[in-house]
Amino acid sequence: MIEDDYYEEDESPRQPPLYLLTGLVIGLLLGLLISLVIAPVQVVDTSPFLLAEAEKDTYRLLIARAFQAEPNLERARARLGLLRDNLLPQTLADQALRLQSAGGSEADIRALAELAAALSAPQSAVLTQPPGLPTSPPSGGGDLPGTPQTFPTLDLNQAVWTATLPPTPTSPPPTPRPTFTPRVQPSPLPTLGAPFELAEQTPVCEANRAQPRLLIEVQDSAGKPVPGIAITVAWDGGIETFFTGLMPSISLGYADFDMEAGVVYSLRVGELSETINGLQAPTCGEGSEAFTGSLRLLFRQR
C-alpha cells in the first residue's frame, strides 16, 4: 500500500513555476512604466541641424531677421552653417515661398528673400568659409583677430540622453571656444526709396509653356538685379504680393506670377512706383495654332 501511494503521487502532473513568470512580467511592466511614462528619456545638448523641420524654419527665419537687423553676412552664413543645409539660398527661398503661400508676414518673407539673395550674390562667395568648418556665430573677444578657431560641432553620437530624473550636478559640458568672426561689409541691399519704372514689356510666346505667366525682372539704376522687392498684382477679385529674389537660380531680381487668359491685371513694384494697369496675357500665333503666351516686364529704378 505504501508503495502504491508513492507511485500515485509521483505520477501526478507537476505544476510549472508560474509565480516566477508572473514576477518577471510584473517587473517588466514596472520597468516599462518607469522608463516610458514616469521618467522617459529626454534629449539635451543637441545641435541646430538635429532640430525638427518646423524648428529649423524658426531658426532660419530668426537668422534672416537678425541679418536684416545687423547685416553681417559672414555671421549669418556661420549661423546657417549650423543647420547643415546644402542648398542654402534655395532653402531660404523655398521657405519664403512656403511662408508666402501660408499668408506669413511680409517682413519675414522679405528677410528670407534678402538673405537668400545676399548669399547668392557673387561677392558673397568671397566671404565663404570652407564647408564643414563650424564656427560659433558670435564674435569672440578673447581670440586674436583674424585667426578663426574651430571647435567640434556636437555630433549625433555626442548628444546626451538622460532620464527625467534630476541629473547629478557635474562640471558643465565643455563649451566650444568662440570663433572670431570678422565684421565684413554685407553685399549691398537695394535702396528701397527710389521708385521703379517699366523699362520693357515683351510678350513671350513659348508654345511649350503650359501656364501663362508674368515674368518680372527688377533692376536698379545700374542694371543690377534687385532682390527683396515687393510686387503687388491686383485683378478683378484678387490681390497678391510676392517678392523678387526667391528664385536666385534665375536672377536675384526675378519673380513670376501665374496669369489667367482674359484677365486684366494691375501691377506695382515696390511701394512708391506707379501702378501699371491693363496687363493681359498675350495671344500668340494665329488661327488654330493660337495660344496664350506670357508677358515679360523689366522694371528699372529711376
Next chain:
Amino acid sequence: MIGIGAAAGIFYGWVLRPTQTSGFALHTLRSDYKADYVLMTAEIYRQDGDLAAALERLRALEDAPPLRQVQQAILTGQQLGYARSDIETLANLFQALQKGLPTLTPSAMP
C-alpha cells in the same frame, strides 16, 4: 524575478527604444546655441524695438522666464568670450524686459 523584469523594462525604455535621431525641439539645444538664439532675438529687438515679438521668440526657445533666458545668455556669452557689442546687445534686451516685465525681477545681474 521582479527585479530582473524591471531592469529589462528600463533597459528597453532608456537604451534600446530612444531611436529618435533628429526632429528635436528648440529647447533641446546646447547652451551656447541657445545663447546665440537669444542674441539673434536681441539683435532684432535692437533694430525694431518690438518687445512683444522678442518675448514671443524667447518663449519659442524654452519655457523658462524670458528674463532668465537672457540672463543665462549673457553669462554664457561672457564665458565664451562674446564681443562686448554682443553682450551690450543682450544687456539692452535684458533691460527692456526688466522694464516691460516688472514682476519678473531677476535674482542678480551678471
